[in-house]
Amino acid sequence: MSITVDTYPTLSDAALAMREGSQFLGGGTMVVRGLNFGAQDYDHVVRSTDAALKEVRPAGSGLQIGAGVTMTQVMQASGAEFLAPVARAIGGPAVRNMATVGGNLFVRSPYGDFGVALLALDASVQMSDGQSLPIETFYAQRASLRGLVAAVTVPRPGHGAFRFRKVTRTRPKGASVLSIAAHLPGGSRISGARIAFGAMGATPLRAKSAEAALEGASLDQGGIQAALDSCLNGLDPQDDALASAWYRREIAAVHLRRLLLDEER
Ligand SMILES: Cc1cc2nc3c(=O)[nH]c(=O)nc-3n(C[C@H](O)[C@H](O)[C@H](O)COP(=O)(O)OP(=O)(O)OC[C@H]3O[C@@H](n4cnc5c(N)ncnc54)[C@H](O)[C@@H]3O)c2cc1C
The missing domain is CATH 3.30.390.50 (CO dehydrogenase flavoprotein, C-terminal domain)
Incomplete structure (x- = not known):
């Protein structure tokens, strides 16, 4: 089966390009592995170079983390220290250099450790169409959601909490x-x-x-x-x-x- 890879400058454009048989590419630790093992359920890979996907910025008393931010970048991000132990617990260095926050929200159990932390912290998930969902709603609706994840917003916990x-x-x-x-x-x-x-x-x-x-x-x-x-x-x-x-x-x-x-x- 031949695979088409399309790259879009904005996440909205990438979301519009998604069709049956498409897979969005985050860091690719699972998507590319799937391709290497001959995955038959997608023939179209969609990616985006949208710079916002890579941003970590203050949001109220917390942080907004772009879906394309990797675990290594979380470990290094100023203000994200409370999440560093979670990011550090995911895979080894090679995986952490590629594995994204957005991708972690979609992987199958027993993966998904970063999402566990986000759920305890009452994060919200920003979608490519602009809607923002409490993470618990996101997980409950994940199978039927359309659109891509743009970012997550994480309230900062009190010291030691x-x-x-x-x-x-x-x-x-x-x-x-x-x-x-x-x-x-x-x-x-x-x-x-x-x-x-x-x-x-x-x-x-x-x-x-x-x-x-x-x-x-x-x-x-x-x-x-x-x-x-x-x-x-x-x-x-x-x-x-x-x-x-x-x-x-x-x-x-x-x-x-x-x-x-x-x-x-
Ligand atoms: C050797 C190895 C060890 C691992 N160890 C761990 C571990 O300890 N803990 C853990 O939690 N995970 C682990 N993983 C799983 C995985 O690497 C991580 O969960 C990672 O965060 C997935 O992100 P990714 O960007 O690589 O996802 P990808 O492979 O790019 O994508 C995974 C899924 O998410 C979807 N997706 C990605 N980004 C978006 C987006 N912005 N919007 C909508 N859909 C999106 C993709 O379409 C795909 O369905 C491991 C994987 C490997 C190969």
């Missing part, structure tokens, strides 16, 4: 057995926590029962127990080559406890 943990078979890198991100505002009594799990469903998912159980709680064993007991509600892990759904269910609360108590192991 954001945590991320990734569990892999191989250290220091590897695809996630699961990942967890938590935004824990409120200091000694948590108020308005957001907890997101990766590789525990087809998309990153919030653990809403655990969030509710943390309301007014302190981050000690007694304070977090109800959140641990309820953290699987609404999650739907799958079997894959890395872990069974059963195993993922078994270890989710263990790693949530370590994240909430800020334990290394």
